[in-house]
Amino acid sequence: MHDAGDRNHRILFTLRPAGTPVPESFGADTTAVPTPGPGQFLSRTLYLSLDPLYGKAMRASADEAVRLNPGDVMSGETVSQVLESRHPDYRAGEYVVARNGWQQFALSSGQGVRRLDPNRAPISTALGVLGLPGLVGYTGLIYMAEPRPGQTVLVSDATGPIGCTAGQAARIVGARAVGIAASAEKCEYAVSQLGFAACIHDHAGDLGADIHTACPEGVDVYFDNSGGEVLAKAMQFLAPNARVILCGMSEAYNMDVSPPGPSLETVLTSRAILRGIVVQDHLHRLPELEKVAGSWIRAGLFRYREDITEGLASAPEAFCRLMRGESFGKVLVRVAPEHL
Numbered sequence: 530m531h532d533a534g535d536r537n538h539r540i541l542f543t544l545r546p547a548g549t550p551v552p553e554s555f556g557a558d559t560t561a562v563p564t565p566g567p568g569q570f571l572s573r574t575l576y577l578s579l580d581p582l583y584g585k586a587m588r589a590s591a592d593e594a595v596r597l598n599p600g601d602v603m604s605g606e607t608v609s610q611v612l613e614s615r616h617p618d619y620r621a622g623e624y625v626v627a628r629n630g631w632q633q634f635a636l637s638s639g640q641g642v643r644r645l646d647p648n649r650a651p652i653s654t655a656l657g658v659l660g661l662p663g664l665v666g667y668t669g670l671i672y673m674a675e676p677r678p679g680q681t682v683l684v685s686d687a688t689g690p691i692g693c694t695a696g697q698a699a700r701i702v703g704a705r706a707v708g709i710a711a712s713a714e715k716c717e718y719a720v721s722q723l724g725f726a727a728c729i730h731d732h733a734g735d736l737g738a739d740i741h742t743a744c745p746e747g748v749d750v751y752f753d754n755s756g757g758e759v760l761a762k763a764m765q766f767l768a769p770n771a772r773v774i775l776c777g778m779s780e781a782y783n784m785d786v787s788p789p790g791p792s793l794e795t796v797l798t799s800r801a802i803l804r805g806i807v808v809q810d811h812l813h814r815l816p817e818l819e820k821v822a823g824s825w826i827r828a829g830l831f832r833y834r835e836d837i838t839e840g841l842a843s844a845p846e847a848f849c850r851l852m853r854g855e856s857f858g859k860v861l862v863r864v865a866p867e868h869l
């Protein structure tokens with residue numbers, strides 16, 4: 530139960546940003562804590578996931594289906610705890626992954642909700658390496674790229690939740706993982722903690738020359754989270770029969786128009802395959818991810834990093850930091866303690 534005096538603090542989208550979002554793009558209000566009707570449950574948000582996708586959704590150019598409009602509660606996936614339930618499948622006290630958005634309390638009909646076992650792994654991982662980001666990194670790498678032992682797997686945004694999953698899965702199946710990341714600190718972490726064979730700092734020098742040095746036999750798999758210039762450069766070094774997995778466009782987070790695409794000449798000459806991945810197509814493999822990557826974590830083979838700020842009020846600044854490319858690890862807000 531929540532306390533009788535509790536109010537629901539919410540963060541709203543207020544102003545479309547010109548370029549990178551700024552704290553002034555957000556407002557706040559409080560409402561009464563809602564009461565569940567038949568077939569609904571009320572949950573308290575514990576962790577809120579911040580995702581660059583919502584930077585796109587703030588733009589007038591976003592698809593109508595996902596576009597945020599001024600006055601909307603900011604959207605977001607959450608780990609939440611059921612407080613009161615009139616839903617036949619959910620009980621008070623259970624942990625769930627829901628989409629409460631940027632607010633402390635929300636009602637749900639159970640649609641799109643999944644139950645979480647808090648004894649299996651830290652509950653925050655359900656929004657990162659054991660959640661949808663991990664799923665897209667794992668399935669894209671294992672089932673779509675199909676790396677073979679000894680092959681070179683190049684991964685951009687290597688220290689984010691998707692990149693760290695794709696890169697470590699590549700290493701664990703015997704491939705040689707090479708990362709691309711945005712700072713020397715991230716590159717050092719990718720090599721020393723995540724076990725990448727090498728990591729290229731993408732703003733430091735000549736990206737093409739650095740890819741060539743780190744991948745002298747060419748790139749058998751390129752797992753792309755960046756789009757834009759990084760994708761264009763990586764495509765110049767494809768090995769015969771390479772596979773390119775198009776997963777994200779972080780270079781375009783703050784743009785209305787996508788950056789120009791790469792030359793497709795090397796796709797032809799290396800007989801490469803390009804495949805896009807959308808995580809919703811792979812939800813049936815979530816139990817496999819939890820089992821396989823969960824066992825890698827427990828065995829000390831697989832690491833992850835979280836960038837956690839405290840309290841719902843910290844969300845706008847944390848989101849702006851993410852959109853400026855200054856975050857390091859999966860970006861989460863701890864909205865309430867796990868155990869009250």
Ligand SMILES: NC(=O)c1ccc[n+]([C@@H]2O[C@H](COP(=O)([O-])OP(=O)(O)OC[C@H]3O[C@@H](n4cnc5c(N)ncnc54)[C@H](OP(=O)(O)O)[C@@H]3O)[C@@H](O)[C@H]2O)c1
Nearest residue numbers: 686689690691710711754776777778779806807808852854
């Ligand atoms: N295909 C799908 O179904 C699917 C699902 C979820 C997410 N995605 C996409 O996959 C990509 C990686 O997602 P993620 O969850 O691992 O990471 P994330 O938490 O979405 O973003 C963090 C990573 O993106 C890079 N980044 C952040 N802001 C940036 C900016 N303004 N400019 C350039 N780079 C920036 C950073 O890498 P560096 O600092 O190393 O550059 C950082 O590691 C994203 O593009 C995301 O939108 C795709």
